[in-house]
Amino acid sequence: MRFAKGHGTENDFVILPDPDGELDLTPTMVAALCDRRAGIGADGVLRVVRTKALGVDLSPDARSAEHCEWFMDYRNADGSIAEMCGNGVRVFGRYLLDSGRVAAREFPVGTRAGARQVSVTGEGAITVDMGRVRLMGEGAAVVAGRRLRGQRVMVGNPHLACAVEQPIEEIDLTTAPSLDSEAFPEGGNVEVYRRVEPGVLQMRVYERGSGETRSCGTGIVATAAAATGDDSAASWTVRVPGGECTVEIDDDGARLTGPAVIVAEGSILPGALRY
Ligand SMILES: N[C@@H](CCC[C@H](N)C(=O)O)C(=O)O
Numbered sequence: 673m674r675f676a677k678g679h680g681t682e683n684d685f686v687i688l689p690d691p692d693g694e695l696d697l698t699p700t701m702v703a704a705l706c707d708r709r710a711g712i713g714a715d716g717v718l719r720v721v722r723t724k725a726l727g728v729d730l731s732p733d734a735r736s737a738e739h740c741e742w743f744m745d746y747r748n749a750d751g752s753i754a755e756m757c758g759n760g761v762r763v764f765g766r767y768l769l770d771s772g773r774v775a776a777r778e779f780p781v782g783t784r785a786g787a788r789q790v791s792v793t794g795e796g797a798i799t800v801d802m803g804r805v806r807l808m809g810e811g812a813a814v815v816a817g818r819r820l821r822g823q824r825v826m827v828g829n830p831h832l833a834c835a836v837e838q839p840i841e842e843i844d845l846t847t848a849p850s851l852d853s854e855a856f857p858e859g860g861n862v863e864v865y866r867r868v869e870p871g872v873l874q875m876r877v878y879e880r881g882s883g884e885t886r887s888c889g890t891g892i893v894a895t896a897a898a899a900t901g902d903d904s905a906a907s908w909t910v911r912v913p914g915g916e917c918t919v920e921i922d923d924d925g926a927r928l929t930g931p932a933v934i935v936a937e938g939s940i941l942p943g944a945l946r947y
Pocket residue numbers: 683716748753754755756757758759760829830861879880881882885887888889890891
């Protein structure tokens with residue numbers, strides 16, 4: 673089985689080219705691929721599949737996703753499915769470009785959250801149009817025994833973005849935060865953030881299905897949206913442990929810009945993965 677490995681601000685992915693949708697990608701296989709000791713190691717898997725080869729439900733934005741030649745079938749490291757991945761879609765775009773599957777500098781990618789427009793915007797940088805971000809009201813999480821209040825934000829996938837006063841390095845994200853299951857029936861991703869300079873946020877994240885990661889694109893957008901509040905437009909730099917991205921928010925929605933790199937390509941030997 674061929675694979676590539678890539679990352680966006682050190683949120684890393686195993687990329688599986690499967691244009692005709694022939695791969696039976698089970699949760700245990702995904703977890704084995706993402707295992708950092710016995711597998712390749714990654715925060716998630718991006719299956720690169722032609723939209724027309726899929727027999728899956730593309731809701732909630734089925735028609736626009738069907739108009740995309742390529743579909744990002746995203747899986748978390750534990751094998752669970754998520755609607756959207758903001759770093760993943762930039763890395764997916766980089767892979768399509770580098771492998772010659774697309775030639776245009778701007779193209780749509782299908783995701784479970786709908787179609788997302790991806791464009792090359794600078795040396796090494798890729799911008800993705802993340803669509804409209806919905807602020808859903810206040811929520812709370814218990815993080816290492818401490819209750820943090822935050823803003824519930826929907827970026828295709830669910831987030832709780834919590835503004836904190838203390839240095840965010842001090843926050844213990846080694847165990848999964850607990851979220852109210854009524855407010856988060858499908859679970860969620862929890863961000864802690866602080867405004868460090870005008871227009872600059874610092875953020876860490878605990879991702880649903882992957883644990884603490886060094887960056888999360890949808891989390892960066894959720895944090896920027898929470899910090900923007902009811903203002904109609906804003907521009908943010910968001911620093912994460914793995915680097916930084918920028919977010920532009922206006923009436924058209926949010927655009928996320930950051931690096932996306934392919935670092936390796938190879939083959940997984942038959943029978944080598946433990947699953
Ligand atoms: N790392 C991603 C988000 C991946 C999905 C998330 N863990 C979830 O379950 O919603 C990103 O860059 O957005």
